[in-house]
Amino acid sequence: MSSQNRLRNPLKTARGLGSAKEGTGHFIVQRVTAVALVFLSLYVIALIVNLIGHDYEYVRHSVASPFNAVLLVAFLIATFWHMKLGLQVIIEDYVHTPWVAVASQLAVVFVCVIAAVASVLAVIRIALGA
Numbered sequence: 001m002s003s004q005n006r007l008r009n010p011l012k013t014a015r016g017l018g019s020a021k022e023g024t025g026h027f028i029v030q031r032v033t034a035v036a037l038v039f040l041s042l043y044v045i046a047l048i049v050n051l052i053g054h055d056y057e058y059v060r061h062s063v064a065s066p067f068n069a070v071l072l073v074a075f076l077i078a079t080f081w082h083m084k085l086g087l088q089v090i091i092e093d094y095v096h097t098p099w100v101a102v103a104s105q106l107a108v109v110f111v112c113v114i115a116a117v118a119s120v121l122a123v124i125r126i127a128l129g130a
Helices: 010-015 023-051 056-064 066-094 098-127
Strands: none
Touching (some): 056 098, 066 098
């Protein structure tokens, strides 16, 4: 018996199930997006608080600033990526019907991509003055 098979449950060996070898990467990306969101969320909250009470043109001008636009786009991308990763884990852990799990995963990816693209395009449109 090889050292690799010693730690494997015999039922997993019989079924051919084992590590998909992607859990660590998923874990790291989820943690990186979480740390990025801590700082980006603080920035977005400070920006919103700063914009309270100002008129529409001032707000548009602030969002159109290259620095603010880049950080807002980074916030949106990190938010939707983190959301997709978190919902993926929830579905993997709690949805046990295979076709429902696949349909849910596809729906999560679809919604996250559409929402992220729409949000980023809105910021880009404001930044470019449209």
